Amino acid sequence: MPSRPRVRQHGPSWIKLRAAALICWQANLLRLFCGRSTLRQGTGHVRVHSKSRKARAELLVDGDQRGIAKTKQAIELLQGEGWNVKTTIFAPPERAKNKKWQSFLSEPGTCLEAVPRGTNVEAVDVAISDRLLYLAENKNICLALLTTDVDFVVAVQTILALGSQIVVLIPEGAASSIRTYELAGARVLPLPRIFQGGPKVRAILHAHGGGSVKKAEPWVYAAHDSADFEELSEFLQLLKYRTDRGHLEPSIAKFWFMHRLGDLTAFPLQCGLAETLEYVRKASATAPWKHYRNNLAYFLPISSTSRRTQKKMNEYGGTTARQIFKGGGPFVINDSPDMVEQALSMMGYLDYKLNADVAEAMLTFVNVPDNKLNLRKRCDALPLPGDSASSVLAKLRRAFLSHATDGQWRVAPKDTEVRKELVKQGFLIDPALPRSSVLVAMRKFARRYNLPEMRSYNGYLLRVLHHMYNSDPNRTGTVEFQI
Template identity: 40%
Template sequence: MPVADRDRISGEAVDEAIATEVACLCAQPRKNRCVALLTGDVDFCSLVQHARDCGLDTVIVVPKHARGPIPKFKAAGAKVVVLNPVADVSPRVRAVLHKNGEGTVQLAEPFEYSFDRDDKLEITADFFQELRYFSDQAYLAKFWYAQKLGSLTVFPGQRTNLTALKFTAAADRVSAFTKYDGNLAFFLPVTAKVTKAMPANLVAPMPELSTQVLSKLQYLDSNLNASLAEAMLTFVNVTDNKKTLRRLEVLPGPSDTVVEVEDKLRFAFLSNCSDGEWRAAPKDGEVRKLLSKHGLLIAETASDAQVLKSMQKFARKHGLPSMQSYHGLVFRIMQFMYASDPTRTQPVEFKS
């Protein structure tokens, strides 16, 4: 089932295209139908179940480095095929969470994940679920921190899974550990280039939790991005963040106020149903090129302060919504640039 790739259209639009295609196949009366999907995204499990209920045979092709979702796809009724990479894609970056809740990023030798017993992953999940820890990287990070076990590698996720396997194999009994009380927020910033990955963090909840996380993800600062409302607007409109918020049923809507959006983000950051991976603030490369093309920027390497002034001029000229922050203007101009692209989904808006 071919669809356009994520480099050409937004990830959310790709997901919608896949769902639409499966719905069309389900509506066809032909027998011996089959759909194959290359993904490691467990959000497609409900789609797999729907296809199965419609009589469609479903094959999920999973990259070798993303074996964690296999049990869930099998439980949904899909046949799973593991795809070996044609080139070495073993991650060389390590994100380490330390006992104080702060993180660091370092380069290391390629990590090769050779685990082939998927049933053991289920046993590991049962161990942590009994202690009220439920998600992927997040569950072990929160457990490790709460039990004061020291530093933990939280990226790549396969390394985290391997640590979980070794730990549960050596653990005497579940009762020796304290149960999770829901008071920790784990987040692993995701950037376009893993070689420039940002450190993971784990924090206790506080009234300013959303502000703290958005600052760590570089949406909010005390300089050119001081508006919390605009930082949240930019954050919720990043495709992967939007997708996670929708899955958690806390995606902001037009009637939400800034306070209500902040509360929704707080819920999402504390949720055990999230793996803690959130996209960091998007880059401004395309906007810089556009401004240079329109003669509003002498050089694409201009300072952020100069780019901010140029973006403000561009926004006024084209009647874009008024924004005060750097990231807010980048968001509005990017929205303007792709306004005629039919593959783009509508932006999330809320009361400012």
């Protein structure tokens, strides 16, 4: 029997909010007196030789995003450099109820910092920033942070300016985040892809704004070239396709679409980046470039994660590649009053048959786990209980137009597991019956378990799925608003 996992309770308080505010104030003050270039000097790019290394590294993990596999990978990478690693995962308290996490948290040197979710702030981010500042006072340890977010850039700059060591570990596919932390002066350790074969999928964005996917030879990733990344990033910033933060994928796709340059390889990103950079370098300096007017939304739909064996993953070259292949391909649509409805239709949430209710389509969309994470953590657009359907529509429109995500939104959930459950409980005779029969069965199921009455197929699918997986500690509860 594994020992009981170590869990510390942690709640967002005014002290932590004050700590987060202090980070921003200190960094701004440092920029004022020292300038950005000063912050980038002596920031840990020089590796410490083994004889002079401190014994302990404190690894803080943004548990909102990073799973067990990536956390173990980060630990092994730090241990390979000679550090004695103590790991703290910052995540909601329910995480400790998961059997896999229980086993992982029982390992020596690993614990969970239980952080109840806040309402107006990202409680996990505040807790991590608070702990980073506290640990930075101890010059005998090396700080390490595992994340893909750029929300900790100011905290990292402040810690480096105070003379402490910090290493930021980021999956190598998050090129934009890697570059952002490098510009902040941090030493970045990219985490290699666990699947080493390279994706066997290409997602193609066509000139008319639609897209397709196809299988291909494994893509061989080249070493990260920060100069190429910065060159293209600065070019896109000049034309307003990119800000100093955010993901590069939407910027490239929108630039390509606006100039009607033909087909673009949207995935893998490195392929699309190379295609765009080659075109820009060959174009004349006086080319009639069009400035961006914040009027396009980019999508790279993904399916749910698969529980298939690694052998099945080899067919696509990794989990993400499979998700993108099953997502059907990228697309770009123009901003308009009905842009959100158009996007939801293209991702399977809305139609003119069993899913004609816009409010319930939005309710289903915002409750899909990956979409919920994007809206809450990256776009600050997660609906609140008091929001009206029109308010949620405005939030989704803003999220879709932003560059805060890489465009990877999950398509509508499948009904396979629900069909099996309905058959198991006697509400459905055959799992292969048409959706009209499944809808009748879901209505009966909902009445039996006192679930809310809905007006659409996907609405009932959402309620039944949440009832089935209500005990899953990784779920954060149903997002509700006035429908």
